[in-house]
Amino acid sequence: MNPSILFVCLGNICRSPLAEAALRQECMDSTLNIIVDSAGTGDWHAGQPPDERAQAVAAQNGVDIGHLRARQVKASDFRDFDHIIALDNQNLRDLKALRPAMAVSQLSLLFDHVAGRAGEDVADPYYGAARDFEQTWAEVSEAARNIRKWLEAG
Ligand code: 4NP
Numbered sequence: 001m002n003p004s005i006l007f008v009c010l011g012n013i014c015r016s017p018l019a020e021a022a023l024r025q026e027c028m029d030s031t032l033n034i035i036v037d038s039a040g041t042g043d044w045h046a047g048q049p050p051d052e053r054a055q056a057v058a059a060q061n062g063v064d065i066g067h068l069r070a071r072q073v074k075a076s077d078f079r080d081f082d083h084i085i086a087l088d089n090q091n092l093r094d095l096k097a098l099r100p101a102m103a104v105s106q107l108s109l110l111f112d113h114v115a116g117r118a119g120e121d122v123a124d125p126y127y128g129a130a131r132d133f134e135q136t137w138a139e140v141s142e143a144a145r146n147i148r149k150w151l152e153a154g
Contacts, residue, residue, distance in 0.1 A: 001032060001033070001151075001154065002032075002033045002034065002035060003032065003034055003035070003082050003083065003151045004034070004035035004036070004037075004080065004081045004082045004083070005023060005034060005035070005036050005037075005081060005082065005083045005084075005085060005147070005151075006036075006037050006038065006039060006073075006077055006080075006081040006083070006084045006085070006105070007019040007020050007023075007036070007037075007038040007039075007085050007087065007110070008038065008039050008040065008041060008073055008084060008085070008086050008087065008091050008095060009038070009040055009041075009086075009087040009088070009091055009122075009124075010040055010041055010042050010088075010090070010091060010124065011040045011042055011044060011045045011070065011126065012038055012039050012040030012042075012045060012046075012070035012071060012072075013040075013045045013048060013049075013050050013051045013054065013070050013126075014050070014051050014053075014054050014124065014125055014126050014133070014136065015087040015088075015122050015124065015125070015136055015140065016038035016039065016040065016087055017038050017050040017054055017058075017065050017068050017070075018050075018054055018057070018058060018065070018133075018136055018137055018140050019038065019085070019087065019110060019122075019140040019143070019144065020036050020037060020038040020065075020068070021058050021063040021065045021068075022063075022137070022140045022141045022143075022144040023036050023140075023144040023147060023148070024036050024063070025061075025062065025063050025144075026141070026144040026145055026147075026148045027148055027151075030148060030152065031152075032148070032151055032152055034151065035081075037081070038068070039070075039071050039072060039073045039074075039077065040070055040071070040072055040073065041072070041073055041091055041094040041095070041098075042072065043072040045070040046070050046071055046072055047069055047070065047071075048069065048070050049065075049066055049067075049068060049069060049070075050065050050066070050068055050070070051126065051133075053125070053130055053133045054125075054133055054136075056130070056133070057130070057133040057134055057136070057137045058137070061137060061141075073095065073098060075098070075100050077105070078098075078099055078100055078102070078103035078104065078105045079102060079103065079104055079105070080105075081105045082104075082105065082106065083105060083106050083108065084105045084106070084107050084108075085107075085108050085109070085110050085113075085147070086107065086108070086109050086110065087110050087121070087122040088109075088121035088122055088123075088124070089109065089119070089121055090121075092107065092108075092109050095107055110122055110139075110140065110143050111139075111143065113143045113146045113147050113150065114139075114142055114143050114146060115146075122136060122139050122140065123135070123136070
């Protein structure tokens with residue numbers, strides 16, 4: 001089974017690359033052979049590596065994300081990924097608006113995968129400090145553990 005998952009935030013330099021890294025790390029010792037990627041609804045940072053503060057918190061947690069490059073969501077993503085997981089409600093609304101008729105991807109919100117937090121946003125740490133990025137890492141890591149179990153359950 002090779003489930004494919006795309007995480008989507010606004011800029012694709014803070015939250016969604018961290019979610020991508022957390023799920024990849026979480027599934028390293030899994031029988032699942034996941035395909036995981038991330039993208040942004042905006043294109044301002046396309047081609048850029050993740051924010052240095054996101055790179056730092058990932059490195060502190062054992063994952064190198066320096067090679068990742070931001071990109072914008074595209075129509076073919078809705079055909080190529082089994083699951084597209086939005087980091088906040090605005091991203092989810094934007095994805096629903098972009099969703100083409102031929103879409104196969106299931107859309108969900110990241111916090112819908114964490115008991116007791118359904119419907120919540122992963123706060124944007126872009127205008128925050130290092131501790132905000134640590135909180136983002138904690139949130140996406142908790143979700144990644146649950147997403148792994150959900151995917152393994154098929
Ligand atoms: P992200 O954070 O959506 O978690 O990657 C942001 C990064 C950049 C901007 C906004 C949010 N920006 O406005 O440039």
